[in-house]
Amino acid sequence: MANLKQYNMYINGEWSPPSNGKYFESYNPATEEPWCQVADGQSEDIDRAVNAAYQAFQNPEWAGLTSTQRGHLLRKVGDLLSDNVEELARYETRDNGKLFREMKGQLSYMPQFFYYYAGLADKIHGDTLPIDKQDMFVFTNREPLGVVAAITPWNSPLYLTFLKLAPALIAGNTIVIKPSEYTSASILEFMRIIEKAGFPPGVINVVTGFGLTAGSPLTSHRLVSRTAFTGGVESARKIVRNSAENLSALSLELGGKSPNIIFDDANLHNAVKGVIAGIFGATGQSCVAGSRLFVHQDIYDSFVEKLVARVKEIKVGDPMNEESEMGPVATAAQLETIESYVSLATEEGARLITGGKRLGNSGTGWYYEPTIFEHINTSDRVMQEEIFGPVLSIISFESEEEVIQKANDSNYGLAAGIWTKDLGRAHRLVKKIQAGIVWVNTYRSISPMAPIGGSKLSGYGREGGIEAVYEYTQSKTVWINTSEESMEDPFKIR
Known part of the structure; x- marks a missing residue:
């Protein structure tokens, strides 16, 4: 003391x-x-x-x-x-x-x-x-x-x-x-x-x-x-x-439960990095975390495979180490919250793709693995409630109309990401997505000139x-x- x-x-x-x-x-x-x-x-x-x-x-x-x-x-x-x-x-x-x-x-x-x-x-x-x-x-x-x-x-x-x-x-x-x-x-x-x-x-x-x-x-x-x-x-x-x-x-x-939407014409290399930045950057402890990932069904398997391969390579460790890519969560209480949501996702029938457990033992830091779940229903609590940690929920979609409905199926409305080369599509979605911030082909960009804020909860x-x-x-x-x-x-x- x-x-x-x-x-x-x-x-x-x-x-x-x-x-x-x-x-x-x-x-x-x-x-x-x-x-x-x-x-x-x-x-x-x-x-x-x-x-x-x-x-x-x-x-x-x-x-x-x-x-x-x-x-x-x-x-x-x-x-x-x-x-x-x-x-x-x-x-x-x-x-x-x-x-x-x-x-x-x-x-x-x-x-x-x-x-x-x-x-x-x-x-x-x-x-x-x-x-x-x-x-x-x-x-x-x-x-x-x-x-x-x-x-x-x-x-x-x-x-x-x-x-x-x-x-x-x-x-x-x-x-x-x-x-x-x-x-x-x-x-x-x-x-x-x-x-x-x-x-x-x-x-x-x-x-x-x-x-x-x-x-x-x-x-x-x-x-x-x-x-x-x-x-x-x-x-x-x-x-x-x-x-x-x-x-x-x-x-x-x-805060929010922000959707990140990947269309089949997207630059997949950049989209994978954008998804990682959105949910595993800052250990998922970001107001704008892209915690809900929607992937077009035509590229779903290949995209998820690329994403998981990169996520498994994320270096979790001492935040003072220049080589670390993800540090600990900020508090013991937040670590317990993350663990409880991971357990809930399994109970709700979501499929664990990677991660899902604490790293290290008590006394060695509040570290948690980058975690990905595959969901069927957007109504799952883990798809609806803000976790504020490195936990990503994925679901597929077929059409613009479907993904707009799924993306807006949330009590939150802070941020969203859209990945597509079709600018007409991007403009259509920007108008219809219920979010105060929309990033197109990027994520977590900031500037003093740009307003930040949302709607709903x-x-x-x-x-x-x-x-x-x-x-x-x-x-x-x-x-x-x-x-x-x-x-x-x-x-x-x-």
Whole structure:
């Protein structure tokens, strides 16, 4: 216990110990051993952080900055992030088990998000309205909301925090970040970059702890104007109920059960790689994981054979090893969830093609084999419910109409993949597939310019692109009477 690194919260520009004096351990998924201690935040700590953010929102040190000046601050964050990629990637890998080379690659790209929003900062504006009254000049402004609560999950802590942080800040808001209790370290290390960038105290705060004792007081706090959440459906339902206390605006990105569709004219070499990237990249712990694979019946056997051969070659191992292709799952609880779904798939009559068991013994890391099942019915629970692990379900199809129906037979609607050389077919499916993101002949591509979000149980609202900025602003309408004539009847609407 004594040699574990200890993290306090970051509140009002200071490193603050928890009000109850308690800390909890964070575990390295590759070793199953605790490696740091994190502050166990309580409602008192949340209140301090939100009040600090509220005061900072009104403070001229922040509120008095021009949008261009806010953009300069974000650009500085991007520069500092570029200088600290490897260090932050090591913290992230140690905390959630993702491949170091994957995190290093992801974080190397993340400065582009800050540069993009820095460039947008002074280009967010209202409109002049062509009003139907000649003596009135009417325009709109876009203004910040106030204090934003950002709740982030354990699978990509920094990336999913940046998606909220950058647009919220350039809009002029202040923010309180509550990372997952499983992966708080990388966010707290990132605050050292924020300190160097020169943000006024209270603009960015981080509180750590558990959902009930930290998340709930934050999302229901009377001074929170917006909550941006990425995570599971059940947690989202609690946040929606909490928002009734403060009537805060919400954006919810809740994952999915995304279809990946392979037609008989597809480039099969690329499609195999795309399927692997979609479900075995990040050990399947991705909101957009392509966990449902639909393969045209004319190429079904040959495609599955090629896919299985490559999957069996996937190198599962230490995430710090540059040769590893898949690391451990992030938590012991998630490993148990994966095991239970694999057992359920067998009970439901699905045929196990490859994988299906834990790798190693207790104490040697939370590793699980890349696993593939063949299904007959899309109604199987394993075809319907998000597993969030390296488990792929395959089913064949005959026609466009059939695969559209099967792909849309889901309570989720976040992402989809389509593999075909027929662009007419691609456009037809893009219109009919119920998903907020559709990739054609690629998968898991990202850009700061592209919105992310879904429908149905995948949530609502958008992150990324200019749309995200609108999520963090509100429109104000201004009426100016240009006439010098006396007022008309005050009891008659103008």
